[in-house]
Amino acid sequence: MVKYRIVQIGAGNVATHISKAFQEVGHSVVQVVGRAEANARALAKEVGAAYTITMSNIDKTADRYIISVPDSAIPNVLSALPQLSGIVVHTSGSTPASALQKVSESYGVFYPFQTFSKARSISLKGVPFCIEASGADVVSALSQIAASIGGKPVEMDSEQRRWLHLTGVFACNFVNHMFSISQVIAQEKGLTFDMLKPLIRETVSKALEGGPENSQTGPAIRGDSETIEKHVAMLKDFDTEWRDIYRLLSSSIWNTAQNND
Amino acid sequence: MVKYRIVQIGAGNVATHISKAFQEVGHSVVQVVGRAEANARALAKEVGAAYTITMSNIDKTADRYIISVPDSAIPNVLSALPQLSGIVVHTSGSTPASALQKVSESYGVFYPFQTFSKARSISLKGVPFCIEASGADVVSALSQIAASIGGKPVEMDSEQRRWLHLTGVFACNFVNHMFSISQVIAQEKGLTFDMLKPLIRETVSKALEGGPENSQTGPAIRGDSETIEKHVAMLKDFDTEWRDIYRLLSSSIWNTAQNND
Structure with missing residues (x-):
C-alpha cells in the first residue's frame, strides 16, 4: 500500500x-x-x-x-x-x-x-x-x-451527494429522534428503554434484510383510526410537537402505502 | 417443563x-x-x-x-x-x-x-x-x-401496556417509515438503499449501546438552518408531507435538545 x-x-x-x-x-x-x-x-x-x-x-x-x-x-x-x-x-x-x-x-x-x-x-x-x-x-x-x-x-457528483446526505437525515437523525421520543415516554411511565431493544433490533433487521417497503406494521398502515386517536390523546402530557409528529407520520405511512398499491 | x-x-x-x-x-x-x-x-x-x-x-x-x-x-x-x-x-x-x-x-x-x-x-x-x-x-x-x-x-397493568404500545409506534412503525422515505429518495436519484446500510447499522448500535439521548447528530441539532432550508427545498419534488415531516422533526430535535440542557 x-x-x-x-x-x-x-x-x-x-x-x-x-x-x-x-x-x-x-x-x-x-x-x-x-x-x-x-x-x-x-x-x-x-x-x-x-x-x-x-x-x-x-x-x-x-x-x-x-x-x-x-x-x-x-x-x-x-x-x-x-x-x-x-x-x-x-x-x-x-x-x-x-x-x-x-x-x-x-x-x-x-x-x-x-x-x-x-x-x-x-x-x-x-x-x-x-x-x-x-x-x-x-x-x-x-x-x-x-x-x-x-x-x-x-x-x-455533487448533486447525488447532496441527495445521499438528505437520505441520511431521514435514516439516521430522524430515526434517532424517534428512539429518543420512545425513550422519554417509556421512562416517564415507569418503563425502560431496555424493554424496547428487542423490538428495535427486529425492526431494523427486517428493514435491512427485506426492505422497509415490505416491513411496515402498526395502526397507521392498517388504517386503525381508533388506536391512532387514543395515542394522540395520550400524548397530550408531552410536547405538542410529538402529537403533531404522530398525526403527520401516521398520515404519511397511510398515503405512502396507497401510492405503492 | x-x-x-x-x-x-x-x-x-x-x-x-x-x-x-x-x-x-x-x-x-x-x-x-x-x-x-x-x-x-x-x-x-x-x-x-x-x-x-x-x-x-x-x-x-x-x-x-x-x-x-x-x-x-x-x-x-x-x-x-x-x-x-x-x-x-x-x-x-x-x-x-x-x-x-x-x-x-x-x-x-x-x-x-x-x-x-x-x-x-x-x-x-x-x-x-x-x-x-x-x-x-x-x-x-x-x-x-x-x-x-x-x-x-x-x-x-393495562395503562403501562398502552404506553409501551405507544413507544413501539415511534421506535418501530415510525422508524421503518423513515427508512422507507430514505429508500424512495435514494432510488429516485440513482442511489441505492444498500449505500444506507452501514449508516443505519451504526445509528442503531449507537442508540442501543449509548442511548439515543447521547447520539443525536445532523443539521437539526446543530441548528444549521442553511442546510435544513436546502433540504426542504430539495424535497419539493416529493410528497408534500415529507417536507412537513422534515421541518417538524428538525424543530422537534432542536427543541428536545434545548429542554435537556
Missing part, C-alpha cells in the same frame, strides 16, 4: 475518526490544523502528529490535505489557506467539490457516509466514501485511500 | 409466530380457530392442529386459549365464545384485561412486544411479554409459558 503524508484540517468528530483510521493502517498524519487549541492538541497527540492553530503555518510538503470542518467554516478555511501542491479534499455532504479549486490544482470530495461521535470508536469497513474530483487521477487516488481504511469508494 | 394444550384463536402474524413457538418447545396446539378458512387451515397444518371457522366448535378441553386477532375484532370473538374453564388471554397492546372476564374466571393479557411479519421467522428470545391477569396464579402460569418460549415476562 502506498503510504501518504497527511495534514488534517479540523479536529472534530469526522477528523478524529478518519485521522485515527489513516494512522492505524500506516499512513502518516503529519500535522493537525485546528481552530480550538485543546482539540487540535488532543487529536495530534492521539495520532502522533504536530499541530498548529495558525493556518499559515500549514505543512506545505504533505501529499493529502483533509478538510473536516463544519460546512459553514469551509469558506474561512479556504480563504486562509495558501496554494498547495498536494491533493486537497473536504469531507462535506453538501459542499460542491469546486469550492476547493482555488487552493490546489488537485482537489476533490472525500465524504464518508456515516454518523460519527467522538467518544465512540467505529469501523469504517464497508462505509461508502463519496468521491468526486478534479480529474480521473485524483478520483483514483482518493478511491485508493478510501479503500486503504476499509471504506467503499463510490464516485458520484 | 409443563406441557399445555393450547387453542389458538386467530391465524394472523402474531398467532402464527406464537403458535409455532409453542409447538417448537413441546406444547400442543390442539386447534386453530380462524375467520378466514385458508389462513386457519394453513396455520393448523403448520403446527399439526385441527382447525375450525365456527367459534361454537371450539375445543372446550384445552388449558390455554390465546386470542390473537385485530383489536377491533376482539368484541366479536368474545361475544361468540362459550364459557371456558382454561385460561383465556389476548395478545393485544391496547385492550384491557378485563374485557375477557365474561368468558373465563381465569383470564389475562399475554402481549409480546415485538413486530411480526408472516413471511419472516423470528426468535422470541428476550422479547418482553407483558402480563396482566385475573389473579396471582394466572400471572404465574402466564409468566411460565412466556419463559418457556424464550420470552421475558414483565408484569404490568
